Every structure is written in C-alpha cells, then in structure tokens.
Amino acid sequence: MVASLSLPRILRIGRGAVGELGDVITGLGLSRPLLVTDAFLTGTGAADRLMAALTDAGLQPRLFAGTVPDPTTDSLGAGLAVLRDHEADSMIGFGGGSPMDTAKALGLLAVQGGQMRDYKAPHANPGPALPVIAVPTTAGSGSEATQFTIITDSATDEKMLCSGPAFLPVAAVVDFELTLSMPPRLTADTGVDALTHAVEAYVSRKANPFSDGLALNAISTIGRHLRRLYADGEDIEAREAMMLAATQAGIAFSNSSVALVHGMSRPIGAHFHVAHGLSNAMLFPAVTAFSVRAAESRYADCARAFGAATDGDGDALAAEKLVAALRTLCQDLEVPTPQTHGIGKDEWFRLAPVMAEQALASGSPANNPVVPTADEIEDLYAQIYA
The missing domain is CATH 3.40.50.1970 (Rossmann fold)
Incomplete structure (x- = not known):
C-alpha cells in the first residue's frame, strides 16, 4: 500500500x-x-x-x-x-x-x-x-x-x-x-478528543506505518499526562506533553482518518451544541466496545501504549482492558452523559435516526473496523444517553 x-x-x-x-x-x-x-x-x-x-x-x-x-x-x-x-x-x-x-x-x-x-x-x-x-x-x-x-x-x-x-x-x-489558562473541563474534553484522534487513526481502515507511529506515541503520552493535567492545570511538564501529543494525533488522523466516534459526534454537536471533544468523550467507550471485535490486535496495541495492558496480556484481554480503561478515564474526568448534560430524552431519541443518517453520510463510519448500519448507530446513541 x-x-x-x-x-x-x-x-x-x-x-x-x-x-x-x-x-x-x-x-x-x-x-x-x-x-x-x-x-x-x-x-x-x-x-x-x-x-x-x-x-x-x-x-x-x-x-x-x-x-x-x-x-x-x-x-x-x-x-x-x-x-x-x-x-x-x-x-x-x-x-x-x-x-x-x-x-x-x-x-x-x-x-x-x-x-x-x-x-x-x-x-x-x-x-x-x-x-x-x-x-x-x-x-x-x-x-x-x-x-x-x-x-x-x-x-x-x-x-x-x-x-x-x-x-x-x-x-x-x-x-x-x-x-496554560485552560480550565479543567476544557482540558479534559480536548485531551479526550486528542486521544480519540490517535486511537481512531490507529484502528482506521486507512491506517499506515507513518500514522501508526505518531498515533501510538500520542496515546502513550496522553495516558501518562491527561489525568495529571486535569488534577493540576499548572503542571507545565504535562501541558507541554499534551500539546505535542495533540499535534501528533492531528498529523496521524490527517494522514489516516477518523472513524465511527467522530462520525457520530458531529451530529450531536450540530443538533445539541455539545462541544466536539465532549461529544467524543460521551461516545468513546461504547463505540470502542462495539468495534474491538474486528481489530483486536490494533486495539490491544492501543491498550498497551495507553498503559491499560501489559505485553504479557493477549490481544483479546488487552482490547477488553482498553474499553474498561476508557470507561474509567471518562469517570475520572467527570464526563457527563447526554442526559446529565441536560439533553432531553424525547428530543434525543426523536433525532437519533436523523443523526445516524448524518453520521453515515459523513463517510467517517466507513473507516471503522466494524462498518455500522444506521440501526446499529441508533442503538449506540440509545446506549450512551443515560
């Protein structure tokens, strides 16, 4: 290739x-x-x-x-x-x-x-x-x-x-x-955004050796520094590391692609005015759980880079540990659900079919390890609501 x-x-x-x-x-x-x-x-x-x-x-x-x-x-x-x-x-x-x-x-x-x-x-x-x-x-x-x-x-x-x-x-x-003046919420949301870029670049169907190296390095850096920075915004070492990781992740996905998380995230932002990084964070664990079966070894590499798994863990176990680690990360960073963010249930489910079609139309879901149907995307929107 x-x-x-x-x-x-x-x-x-x-x-x-x-x-x-x-x-x-x-x-x-x-x-x-x-x-x-x-x-x-x-x-x-x-x-x-x-x-x-x-x-x-x-x-x-x-x-x-x-x-x-x-x-x-x-x-x-x-x-x-x-x-x-x-x-x-x-x-x-x-x-x-x-x-x-x-x-x-x-x-x-x-x-x-x-x-x-x-x-x-x-x-x-x-x-x-x-x-x-x-x-x-x-x-x-x-x-x-x-x-x-x-x-x-x-x-x-x-x-x-x-x-x-x-x-x-x-x-x-x-x-x-x-x-340096970024508040904790923005630090968390943008940090998860960068992590999503790196993971999706690595598991994308368009991944390549150039993007792979940048993606894994960004994942490792974010795994070591994001919680530190959320706890202490004046941690200069962590600020510098996260800034570099965000740029590396950007280069990675620009030369590979993003996938289902981003495809589903954009309609949430458009219809409910949720910040892009935050909508990614809302989706990230559930979409990863949906996708791991089709690219266990790739997700396992991400888990090891993030620090969620060891070299001794088999790929299946390491991939499962990544999903668990993402759920824990979002809990530690106090990522809200759409419900706790204040989005009404009726409006969320009324717009879910429209959001699913818009997600597919963006093209990003086609890069995902598992290419979803509109019904599967609707189901993922239902899973993350509360």
Missing part, C-alpha cells in the same frame, strides 16, 4: 514558538494576514497582543473575532466581508478548533467562492485557497496539522466534514504556553 502523506510545510513547536509567528509569515512572502479568532481570546487580550507583535514584525494584520463555537455557514459571511475589505493574502487561525476551522473555510471561499456545502465530503478539495497559518491555544483538535475543516450548515444543522489539501495549513506554530 502506498500512503499519501500531507503535512504543514513549516512546523514551529515549543515554548515561545508564538514569538516567531511574524518571522514565519514574512518567510512565506506574505504581508496582509487576517487574524481569525474568537471573543474569548479578544477578551483576554491575547488577540491584541498577537496583533501588536505582527505589526512590530512589519506586517499589516487585520483582526476578525467573529468566530463562533462549532462554526456555521452563516458565521462565515462576516469573516468573508472583512477578508475582502482587507485584501488579505493569508489567514491566521488563532484559538481552538473553531477559529482554525473558520480560517480554513474562509481561505477556500475567498479564492473559489460558492457555499461550504459545495465542498463537503465526499467532495475532494485540492485548492487553490489562501494560505493558513495555524496557532492553536488548546491541546486537542489537532486542526493545526490536518487537511479537514468542520462547518455546520445553518439551513439543515448538518455538521459537514470538508477535506483536502486546500484545508491543510501551510504552517503551524505550536506553543504550549498558550494553553
């Missing part, structure tokens, strides 16, 4: 890396970036500090802080207007997955026009697009290193997966110091 691999052209990783952002942009021959961020990072002053640093580097930046959680097609309009008014030659996605996904979408629409629904999977998007420089402030989405963006169709509430080289950042600046 020949693996087709794509990575950002430039990766700057480590403490203080954000201080090199101006040099990265200048080195790419760019001068008029649009800084895409959200109200939170504007409110903390982080966006203004970054704007000042870009100006000091001789660039002509413009700020767009209108990103919304789980960006929608409606939310892109204001960004496009600012982008065109500024005559931007590049995009900086500054924040969690939502600002980075917004920057990617705007970069494509600015050049190609149309609507985001024109670009959703299975449509391939090779480009062209404005170059994106990604600066993550959470350790989870991995979007800084992936050729994917997720945009919700405002008309249908479908969370659309859009993929292709057009969405791959040309550069990523990964500085763990930007994550």
